[in-house]
Amino acid sequence: MDRNEIERLIYGEPEQQRRFTQDFPILPDVWLEFAKNPNQRMGLLLTPHSRTHAAALAKALRKRLEQEQAPIEEYRSAHPRKITGNERPRILFNEAVVFVDFTFEEVIRVAIPLTDWWSISVAKLAADVKSISEFVAKMRDSSLAKQMNADPRLLSKMIKIVGAIEFNRDERPVDAMPESAREVKDEQPSKAEATAFEALLVGLTKPYEDRGLLYSISRNREAKTSVWRSRMAVKADAAARLFQVDTSGIRWAVLDTGVDATHPAFFRRIDEEVVKEEKDEHGRPEFASRIVRTYDFLRVKDLLDPKTDIVVEGTYAAQFEEKELKDLKTELQRNLDSDRPIDWSLLEPFLRIPHVKNIYEQYRDGTTDSEGNRKGGITDSHGTHVAGIIAANWPDAKRETSLGKELHGICPDLELYDLRVLGPGADEFTVIAALQFVRHLNAHKDLMAIHGVNLSMAVTHDVANYACGRTPVCEECERVVANGVVVVTAAGNRGFNRLASPEDGAMGDYRYISITDPGNAENVITVGSTHRFMPHNYGVSYFSSRGPTGDGRTKPDLVAPGERIDSCALNNDFDTMDGTSMAAPHVSGAAALLIARHRELIGHSRRVKEILCKSATDLGREPRFQGAGMLDVLRALQSV
Numbered sequence: 001m002d003r004n005e006i007e008r009l010i011y012g013e014p015e016q017q018r019r020f021t022q023d024f025p026i027l028p029d030v031w032l033e034f035a036k037n038p039n040q041r042m043g044l045l046l047t048p049h050s051r052t053h054a055a056a057l058a059k060a061l062r063k064r065l066e067q068e069q070a071p072i073e074e075y076r077s078a079h080p081r082k083i084t085g086n087e088r089p090r091i092l093f094n095e096a097v098v099f100v101d102f103t104f105e106e107v108i109r110v111a112i113p114l115t116d117w118w119s120i121s122v123a124k125l126a127a128d129v130k131s132i133s134e135f136v137a138k139m140r141d142s143s144l145a146k147q148m149n150a151d152p153r154l155l156s157k158m159i160k161i162v163g164a165i166e167f168n169r170d171e172r173p174v175d176a177m178p179e180s181a182r183e184v185k186d187e188q189p190s191k192a193e194a195t196a197f198e199a200l201l202v203g204l205t206k207p208y209e210d211r212g213l214l215y216s217i218s219r220n221r222e223a224k225t226s227v228w229r230s231r232m233a234v235k236a237d238a239a240a241r242l243f244q245v246d247t248s249g250i251r252w253a254v255l256d257t258g259v260d261a262t263h264p265a266f267f268r269r270i271d272e273e274v275v276k277e278e279k280d281e282h283g284r285p286e287f288a289s290r291i292v293r294t295y296d297f298l299r300v301k302d303l304l305d306p307k308t309d310i311v312v313e314g315t316y317a318a319q320f321e322e323k324e325l326k327d328l329k330t331e332l333q334r335n336l337d338s339d340r341p342i343d344w345s346l347l348e349p350f351l352r353i354p355h356v357k358n359i360y361e362q363y364r365d366g367t368t369d370s371e372g373n374r375k376g377g378i379t380d381s382h383g384t385h386v387a388g389i390i391a392a393n394w395p396d397a398k399r400e401t402s403l404g405k406e407l408h409g410i411c412p413d414l415e416l417y418d419l420r421v422l423g424p425g426a427d428e429f430t431v432i433a434a435l436q437f438v439r440h441l442n443a444h445k446d447l448m449a450i451h452g453v454n455l456s457m458a459v460t461h462d463v464a465n466y467a468c469g470r471t472p473v474c475e476e477c478e479r480v481v482a483n484g485v486v487v488v489t490a491a492g493n494r495g496f497n498r499l500a501s502p503e504d505g506a507m508g509d510y511r512y513i514s515i516t517d518p519g520n521a522e523n524v525i526t527v528g529s530t531h532r533f534m535p536h537n538y539g540v541s542y543f544s545s546r547g548p549t550g551d552g553r554t555k556p557d558l559v560a561p562g563e564r565i566d567s568c569a570l571n572n573d574f575d576t577m578d579g580t581s582m583a584a585p586h587v588s589g590a591a592a593l594l595i596a597r598h599r600e601l602i603g604h605s606r607r608v609k610e611i612l613c614k615s616a617t618d619l620g621r622e623p624r625f626q627g628a629g630m631l632d633v634l635r636a637l638q639s640v
Helices: 003-011 028-036 054-078 104-114 116-126 132-140 142-147 152-169 191-201 236-243 297-304 322-337 344-351 357-365 382-391 428-443 472-482 580-597 605-614 633-638
Strands: 042-048 091-093 098-102 214-219 251-256 277-279 285-287 291-296 415-420 452-455 486-490 496-498 508-510 525-530 558-561 565-569 573-577
Touching: 028 042, 028 104, 028 152, 028 214, 042 054, 042 104, 042 428, 054 091, 054 098, 054 104, 054 191, 091 297, 098 104, 104 116, 104 152, 104 191, 104 214, 116 152, 152 191, 236 580, 236 633, 251 382, 251 428, 251 580, 291 297, 291 344, 291 357, 297 344, 297 415, 297 428, 322 344, 344 428, 382 415, 382 565, 382 573, 382 580, 415 428, 428 452, 428 472, 452 580, 472 486, 486 580, 486 605, 525 580, 525 605, 558 580, 580 605, 580 633
Parallel strands: 251 415, 251 452, 291 415, 452 486, 486 525, 525 558
Antiparallel strands: 042 098, 042 214, 091 098, 277 285, 496 508, 565 573
């Protein structure tokens, strides 16, 4: 079954007055993906109802999964299929959402019955029936449905969608379905669809609570990097000479592919002398770097899974005494098994990579298996490149590389946190978890530990599934901003649509309303791209995503250099990259300088955004292209 067929089932016929939204708690992108890959175990994000929280929802899901396990196995025996993806279902939670790896039948039997929609519209209709056949008959009977305060059209549509996908899961050709089952114009489910639906729901157990705990089900979207003489262009060099800003105590988090903390551009220097070694909080030796902490959030799902053994090797927890480590694991297991909110202090030692030379280098380089294939490690320079734009201080780059010049970031003495969220397995859940961890670090310090966050990434926004700026990752960014942290994000590189098969010689077309998440969040600073040193001549980069947002707000907020930007790379080298990923860290560095110069701005993230936007230089382009204009560091510092 193709995407167009399911879309017609959800929204109606294109030639008719079709719907643009739908009323199920399971969002359209989930139906569409299951139609495309019906036997794939899919990663989903479940948003809890406002009356409960993620931990309680996770507990309820685990209980239902246990209740439904026998009927599901019986169903799979009668309908043998090859399930692809993870071997078993996983149910994990962070502070805001629950992540699950579910098959189609697990979504229908385990998750959806926990929604208000099910308890109000479906459960009442299903009451006192002797068989699932009578249940379906009642759903298809308009008069009975109305008597029981249910929407017969919506219920019929659900049977039709679920039945059509379920019929397709047996990998039978579409021609094998009776003509009536393939007729999408008929609002009533066909016999084939109703039969498939009935078979899927036989023996369904009743949720242990009548009220819904689950609000919505959406895909766990993939998070990607947003890759495609900039310091002078934004006047950071002039600002440094004029103000000589002391950035001590100001720290920025880089959520990316990982930053090489051993790169010479991030050496800690005192009076221009390189510091070789320093001590951690327990007095243990570590190499000196302005990357003060490294956390690997690509392992967070395994840590949040009660059924997965915790990997200690290579983490900060490996340095603990045996009893201390055992007690920590026991407490973490107890926390995950309960319905208490997640305790990040228990996870922190297992996420943190110590800056001990041999341990860290193994983390950075990864390992090789018996066949010589590389496993783990930082394989992409993107995060190191972004961090270099913010805070590189590499006077020896001219001598040590072919760059031919020194390499300095916008804020050369700034300290950074490295939170690895992009790479194999990167997704929305991982990014949200890292943002929640930032809030945790700040909540447990007298002074803020992290003052800003850089998100040079893109999560594609599907307008049919969410209100613009209200996706889970956007909502989490708003919470971080509300806690006083400046959040800077790339606008995305979707401003130009390159066609695979161009007609009439045209290679593609420019696109409005192409901002990616989390750039659609209202209070983050969304950054587009311009030329690295001739922004007035060249204007906004052709690839830079353009606004307005889908709900009519002006984005991006401003632009910064993002074309052919030289910065740090792996193996103590440099690289040249393009993209709004490179533009965003220019603004992060500027925000850090502004806060360091005017310390009263600490914790006033919205004020920082206002200053940067009001002091920007107008390039004479459309606000939907340039936002407020080109970043001007010098004017921003002078304006306060």
